[in-house]
Structures are given as structure tokens and as C-alpha cells.
Amino acid sequence: MKMAVDTAIGHGTGTLPQIKGVKEVPYDELFVSGHRTCQGCESALVMRHMVKASGPRTIVLGSTGCMYVANTTYYTTPWVVPWMHTQLGAAGSAALGTAAGLKVLMRKGKIKDEKINVIAFCGDGGGADMGIGAISATLTHKEYNCLVLLYDNESYANTDIQLSSQTPYGAVTTFSPTGSKRRLMHTRWKKNMPGMMAAGHPESRYVAAGCAAYAVDLMNKIRRALELGGPTFVHTLDPCPKGWDYHPQYSQELGHLAVECGIWPLYEVVDGVVNLTGPTRQIAEGRKKRKHVSEYLKRQGRFAHFVDEDIEHFQAEVDKTWEEWLIPGVIPFTIPQKDTRILNIDKKKPLHAEATA
Amino acid sequence: MTTTQAPVAPAQQNTSTDITVEVVYRGIFQKTLAQRICRGVVLAARKSGHPGTAFARYGDSPERNGVPAKQFAVVAADDTQLEASMARYEPSVVDVTVAVDDTLVKGVESWAWYGRQPIWKPTKADGFVIVTSDKSPDEVLAQTDKAERPYTLAIVPGGASFAGLWVYKDDHTDWRVLGAIAKVAPEWLPLQQVKALVREQTKDETAVASVQFGHDATVFRPVAVGEGTSGHEVLQFEKPGWTTMRPGIVVDARKPGERNPFYKKYGARTQRPVVNFDTCIKCTMCWLDCPDECFEVTPTGHYEVVYEACIGCGICAQVCPVKDCIVMVDELKFDENQDKWQLWQKDRAAYNAWFEQKSGVSAEPKSKAAAAATGGDD
Numbered sequence: 001m002k003m004a005v006d007t008a009i010g011h012g013t014g015t016l017p018q019i020k021g022v023k024e025v026p027y028d029e030l031f032v033s034g035h036r037t038c039q040g041c042e043s044a045l046v047m048r049h050m051v052k053a054s055g056p057r058t059i060v061l062g063s064t065g066c067m068y069v070a071n072t073t074y075y076t077t078p079w080v081v082p083w084m085h086t087q088l089g090a091a092g093s094a095a096l097g098t099a100a101g102l103k104v105l106m107r108k109g110k111i112k113d114e115k116i117n118v119i120a121f122c123g124d125g126g127g128a129d130m131g132i133g134a135i136s137a138t139l140t141h142k143e144y145n146c147l148v149l150l151y152d153n154e155s156y157a158n159t160d161i162q163l164s165s166q167t168p169y170g171a172v173t174t175f176s177p178t179g180s181k182r183r184l185m186h187t188r189w190k191k192n193m194p195g196m197m198a199a200g201h202p203e204s205r206y207v208a209a210g211c212a213a214y215a216v217d218l219m220n221k222i223r224r225a226l227e228l229g230g231p232t233f234v235h236t237l238d239p240c241p242k243g244w245d246y247h248p249q250y251s252q253e254l255g256h257l258a259v260e261c262g263i264w265p266l267y268e269v270v271d272g273v274v275n276l277t278g279p280t281r282q283i284a285e286g287r288k289k290r291k292h293v294s295e296y297l298k299r300q301g302r303f304a305h306f307v308d309e310d311i312e313h314f315q316a317e318v319d320k321t322w323e324e325w326l327i328p329g330v331i332p333f334t335i336p337q338k339d340t341r342i343l344n345i346d347k348k349k350p351l352h353a354e355a356t357a
Numbered sequence: 358m359t360t361t362q363a364p365v366a367p368a369q370q371n372t373s374t375d376i377t378v379e380v381v382y383r384g385i386f387q388k389t390l391a392q393r394i395c396r397g398v399v400l401a402a403r404k405s406g407h408p409g410t411a412f413a414r415y416g417d418s419p420e421r422n423g424v425p426a427k428q429f430a431v432v433a434a435d436d437t438q439l440e441a442s443m444a445r446y447e448p449s450v451v452d453v454t455v456a457v458d459d460t461l462v463k464g465v466e467s468w469a470w471y472g473r474q475p476i477w478k479p480t481k482a483d484g485f486v487i488v489t490s491d492k493s494p495d496e497v498l499a500q501t502d503k504a505e506r507p508y509t510l511a512i513v514p515g516g517a518s519f520a521g522l523w524v525y526k527d528d529h530t531d532w533r534v535l536g537a538i539a540k541v542a543p544e545w546l547p548l549q550q551v552k553a554l555v556r557e558q559t560k561d562e563t564a565v566a567s568v569q570f571g572h573d574a575t576v577f578r579p580v581a582v583g584e585g586t587s588g589h590e591v592l593q594f595e596k597p598g599w600t601t602m603r604p605g606i607v608v609d610a611r612k613p614g615e616r617n618p619f620y621k622k623y624g625a626r627t628q629r630p631v632v633n634f635d636t637c638i639k640c641t642m643c644w645l646d647c648p649d650e651c652f653e654v655t656p657t658g659h660y661e662v663v664y665e666a667c668i669g670c671g672i673c674a675q676v677c678p679v680k681d682c683i684v685m686v687d688e689l690k691f692d693e694n695q696d697k698w699q700l701w702q703k704d705r706a707a708y709n710a711w712f713e714q715k716s717g718v719s720a721e722p723k724s725k726a727a728a729a730a731t732g733g734d735d
Contacts, residue, residue: 022641033650033666034617036468038385038422039625040670045648056613069419072608074470075597076619080611158419172523215645241422241670242385245523248422249671249685252646301523 016223030080036070040248042238043151045212053219058117063091065123066158088126092134095120095146117226124152124166128193138231139201145229153240161243165191171302178305194235195330198269206232208268213255237264245301257296265329375433375442376545377451384420386519391428393531398430404550407432408439416469423625425465454480458517459490460688462501466624473592475502482506485541489513494578503585510578513537529567536571626669628685634701636682643673661698684716
């Protein structure tokens with residue numbers, strides 16, 4: 001029997017219906033203007049969309065990073081909803097603790113029994129590097145309703161752009177400057193954070209990868225995570241004009257390119273079922289051609305030192321995620337030909353068949 | 358009233374013990390540029406045996422794109438004087454202020470909570486404010502806060518260089534500015550030594566020529582007390598001391614519908630979006646994709662820019678599907694911060710004339726289809 005009583009709060013209340021199009025996006029701002037972010041900050045846009053989607057009955061918790069420092073320093077804040085700072089690496093713990101605290105207060109009748117969304121956000125440094133253990137632990141505590149949102153600008157951008165585990169292959173950061181002796185100082189591939197969270201936490205009902213350049217898609221993912229309840233995880237890719245070195249006006253365009261080049265697949269895993277969304281689905285279905293990564297790389301100063309060889313390597317690695325992975329862009333295993341039958345995989349109809357033809 | 362001869366005021370003989378130059382710049386975009394200028398000042402002064410040091414203001418870190426930041430170069434007669442002048446967190450009085458983007462003369466609202474300050478705020482009486490600009494000194498002065506002390510405005514010809522962070526797109530702004538500094542402070546920075554330094558560092562005679570050009574082409578405009586504008590918004594806040602902060606460092610949340618009144622951020626703007634409401638198709642994209650929540654929906658369903666909240670990133674103009682519906686325009690062309698939909702509503706012809714004059718593009722809808730798409734709200 002399912003633990004219906006234990007997880008009742010916040011489940012399937014229907015208060016956060018899916019948004020059908022841009023005209024249905026809530027008008028109220030719960031994260032207002034006057035934040036200390038860069039021009040063209042996509043992470044600020046993620047914050048804005050996040051609380052727009054979750055509504056006013058939301059508590060947000062932020063671990064140290066751009067979205068903490070930029071939004072609450074010097075005794076002033078743009079948050080309309082309650083917000084609390086938590087340490088680097090503690091987003092998962094703060095989410096779980098807050099959800100547990102609310103649950104107890106409601107059970108004891110000290111506060112009204114109602115749906116309160118708990119969202120803890122962290123950057124790629126605070127989440128994918130330092131906070132991964134706590135997030136992982138939180139995703140196993142199925143009786144608490146909380147969302148961990150990782151806003152990923154691919155470096156420790158707040159402290160002036162140091163390398164993180166989410167920094168893409170070859171990118172320049174203050175820790176990986178290009179030089180005459182060595183062109184590439186960073187040669188590790190980006191950690192597959194949402195895939196890892198989805199694969200490793202069977203009882204988390206919702207894990208998604210989104211991008212604010214696809215605003216409605218992102219808001220719907222936030223809403224679905226909160227509606228399904230339990231501990232959930234959403235990872236967004238946020239173009240960062242500061243660390244990526246491009247003009248701020250191109251933030252949306254770079255978000256689109258990351259998805260259209262197949263570098264950042266959009267998907268969600270709902271109760272263990274993978275659902276590709278947006279252009280990622282179109283690419284997988286062969287309705288849209290995956291763009292060459294050079295279109296994305298050449299727009300950014302952090303890849304300006306790339307020679308053709310580096311671009312080709314980057315393209316080959318992205319191709320691999322689409323052509324060889326068990327689930328394109330999501331689950332990074334390849335299967336020996338002899339095992340496709342016992343693993344019940346129909347190699348004749350790969351998802352990417354037409355896209356790569 | 359532009360004059361090109363060097364002003365009489367600056368110290369002809371070197372009686373001071375040190376000189377401080379500050380470079381005010383657009384965060385991240387011009388960080389490398391500011392570094393190169395400050396380093397150039399120190400290294401050139403070293404050639405005459407003067408020790409010096411270059412440093413960035415601590416409060417500006419971490420820098421944000423477009424948000425004004427400062428770096429300093431301090432040069433002194435000897436080590437003891439340098440140490441004495443270094444015992445400061447941030448120089449409160451400087452001899453020379455350099456603004457490497459002319460829109461910074463509209464005021465400096467720092468990342469840290471200082472409110473908006475006039476560009477000349479730390480400049481000493483009879484000091485210099487050097488601005489890189491392709492405008493005339495009087496045009497620049499018309500946007501500068503009313504002077505409380507006399508100073509000399511010096512214009513180095515050239516547009517703002519957004520030289521970039523990882524990739525430094527060199528347009529010789531650094532060399533031209535060093536030439537201009539050599540002109541206003543020859544006792545510390547003789548032109549010959551600046552040129553020698555640049556020749557040594559770049560082995561490029563065109564760079565040396567840029568130093569000479571900066572020196573020769575810089576135009577002076579002495580500014581008397583009271584000259585300038587009083588049109589800019591005063592933004593000064595009382596900073597809470599530790600005794601007035603609440604336990605747990607509780608900060609009041611914003612009320613729904615409110616904007617953060619303590620940090621407005623429009624000082625980060627080098628360009629502002631102007632909207633042609635007649636061609637707007639009300640697609641919502643500008644409003645949806647604005648990272649600074651600066652668009653308001655009007656009763657007609659149009660989206661208007663709240664200039665008090667706009668930081669000029671340009672995303673709205675980029676995502677707008679209609680050509681020339683949102684145009685980014687040089688911030689120095691504006692001397693007010695009023696929202697514009699009301700004007701359009703009251704007098705469309707006047708609004709469209711304003712739009713055309715500012716943006717330089719026609720306000721006429723490009724096609725009948727575009728006109729039809731906006732015609733429904735009359």
C-alpha cells in the first residue's frame with residue numbers, strides 16, 4: 001500500500017495547472033526588479049520564472065552563490081516570498097529540514113494545514129560540486145515535499161568565474177586560462193547531473209532538465225515537480241554573459257543554441273518515465289536537425305581559443321551522447337551489440353535515427 | 358564654450374607627494390581595460406623612479422556586467438609616501454577621475470550600497486575628469502551632475518570600448534587614455550615615458566601613436582561651480598549600522614507590486630530600449646524574457662519599459678520578433694527616466710516623432726499586416 005497519509009500534503013492538489021502558452025503565464029512578480037545581477041542574467045530569469053510558477057505560497061531557500069549574493073546583500077532584497085540563506089552545499093539539507101518543519105507544525109496544528117511549496121536553489125558550485133551529497137540524501141526522503149533547483153551557469157560565476165564540475169570541456173575560467181604552452185587547461189567533460197539524479201533516486205518522482213530560454217517549458221517543469229510532490233530536482237542551464245563572455249543581449253539565443261545543438265537536452269523523468277521536451281524531442285523524432293556545436297561555441301569568449309580540432313572533439317562527444325548513450329542525452333551507457341537482445345533494446349529504431357541520418 | 362588650450366589650474370611644479378587616478382568603468386566588460394590603464398600609470402611612473410601600485414575597489418567584487426566599478430592607481434614620491442597613501446580602503450579624494458564610458462557621467466551607482474554618486478564625487482578641487490566620448494565636452498557636461506567644486510572635463514575622442522573579459526578586443530582605448538593622463542599630470546607621467554613604456558610592452562608603433570593621439574586630441578573644458586545638470590535623481594540612503602540591524606539579519610521582503618527602492622540599477626545602462634507601440638504585436642516576449650522584471654502591461658495590452666528598473670541588457674530588442682519595434686539607443690541621448698506609454702496614448706504623433714528622433718528609425722509600420730496586427734485596440 002502507498003503511504004497516502006504520510007505524503008498527503010501538497011499532493012495533486014491541482015493548484016498549479018500546466019501553463020498552455022505565454023499568454024497564461026502569471027503576471028504577478030514575486031521576485032521584483034532591483035537585484036544585483038549582471039545585465040542579461042539568465043539565472044535571475046530562472047528565479048523569476050521559478051516563483052512565478054510556484055505562486056505566493058512558497059518558501060525559497062538559497063545556498064551561497066550568485067542568486068544569494070546578488071539578491072540579498074546590503075540589507076535589501078527583491079524577494080516578495082520568504083527567503084532564507086543557507087550555506088554552500090546545504091541546499092538539499094535546507095529543503096528537507098524546512099519541509100519537515102512545516103509538516104510537523106501543520107501536524108501539531110501550529111500553522112494552517114495548507115500547501116506550502118518549499119524550493120531550495122543552488123548554483124552549480126553549491127549543488128553539483130559541494131551540495132551533491134545533501135541533494136542526493138534529500139531525494140531519498142520520499143515523505144517530504146521539496147524541490148531542489150540547480151541553476152547552472154557553468155562556473156563559480158559569483159566569485160569571478162572559477163571552474164566547476166559543470167564547466168564544459170575546454171572553457172576558459174580563472175582556473176583554466178588558455179596559454180601558449182597549453183591551449184586547453186580544462187579537459188574534463190561536464191558532469192551529467194540531472195541524469196545522475198534521475199537514475200540514482202528511484203523514489204524521487206520528478207527530475208527535469210530545463211532552460212529559461214524555454215520559459216513556459218521551465219515553468220511547467222517547476223509546477224509538475226511541486227504538484228507531484230516528494231523530493232524533486234530541476235536543473236537549469238543558464239547562459240552567463242559574465243563567465244561565458246558574450247554580449248548580454250544574447251542570453252536567450254545562447255540558451256536556444258545549447259538545446260538546438262544537442263549540448264543541453266531538455267527532458268523530464270516522471271515516476272521513472274523519460275519524456276523529452278521542446279526542441280530536444282523534435283531532434284530525437286527527427287523533425288529538427290541538430291545544429292553543429294560551432295554555432296554555440298563560436299558565440300562565446302570562453303571558447304575563443306578553440307581550434308578546429310577542439311570543436312571537432314566537442315562535436316564528437318555531443319554526438320556520442322546522442323548516438324551511443326542508452327537514452328540520448330540522459331543515461332550515459334552504451335550497449336554491446338550482443339547484449340541488445342537480452343537488454344530488450346530495439347537497436348533498429350533508435351530515437352535519433354532520422355536526426356543523424 | 359569649448360576650449361582646447363590646457364587649463365592654468367594644474368600644478369605646474371610637482372609640489373604634491375602623491376597622485377591618485379581612479380578609473381570608473383563598466384563591470385566585467387571593461388575590467389581588463391581598467392586594469393591595463395591603472396597598470397600603465399604605475400609602470401610609466403616607475404620609469405621616473407616613482408613607486409606606485411594599482412588596485413581594484415574591494416566593494417565592487419564580484420563585478421556584474423555593466424554595473425559601474427572602480428580601479429585605482431596610486432603613485433608617490435617615495436615608498437613612505439606610497440605606504441601613507443595606501444593606508445585607505447578606497448581613496449576618497451582623487452586627482453584624476455577617468456570614465457571609460459561616457460554614459461557613466463549620469464552618475465555611478467555602485468554594486469555596493471552607496472546610492473548614486475556624481476562622477477566627480479571623489480575628484481579634488483581643480484582636478485580632472487577624463488571621459489572617453491565621441492560627443493563634445495558640452496554635450497557630456499549637460500548630462501553631468503552640477504559641479505560643487507571646479508574641475509576640468511577632458512574628452513578623449515572615441516566611443517566606449519567594451520573590450521571584454523577573456524578576449525581583450527583591443528581598440529587602443531587604454532593607450533589613448535594614458536596619453537590623456539600624461540597631458541593632465543605631466544609632472545608624474547611625462548608623455549615620453551608613457552610612450553617608452555608602451556613601445557617596450559607592445560613593440561607596436563601604432564600603439565605609441567595612439568598615446569600621442571590621446572595626448573594631442575584630448576579636449577579640455579574647465580567646469581565652474583554650478584555647471585552641469587540637476588536633473589538626475591538623487592539616490593542616497595541611510596546605511597544601517599550594526600546596532601540598528603535586527604537579530605538574525607532579518608531583511609524586509611518586498612511587497613507585491615513593489616520594486617526594490619534601494620537599488621535601482623538603471624545606472625548600469627549604456628543603452629536603453631525605446632518601443633514603437635504602433636508596430637508592437639503584443640507577443641509578450643520582451644516582458645517574459647526580461648531578467649529585470651522591467652516591463653509593465655498597459656491597459657491596451659502593450660508592454661512598456663519602466664526605465665527606473667531597466668538596466669539596458671538588450672534582451673528585449675533581441676527577442677522581439679518585429680523589426681525595429683524595440684530599438685536600443687545611446688543612454689546619453691536621454692535626460693529623463695519617464696515611462697513612455699502615457700505619452701503615446703495621449704499624442705501618438707508626438708510620441709512617434711520622439712521615437713524617430715531618438716532611435717533614428719522610422720516609426721511607420723513596415724507593412725499593412727504589421728499595421729493590422731496593432732490596430733485592434735483603438
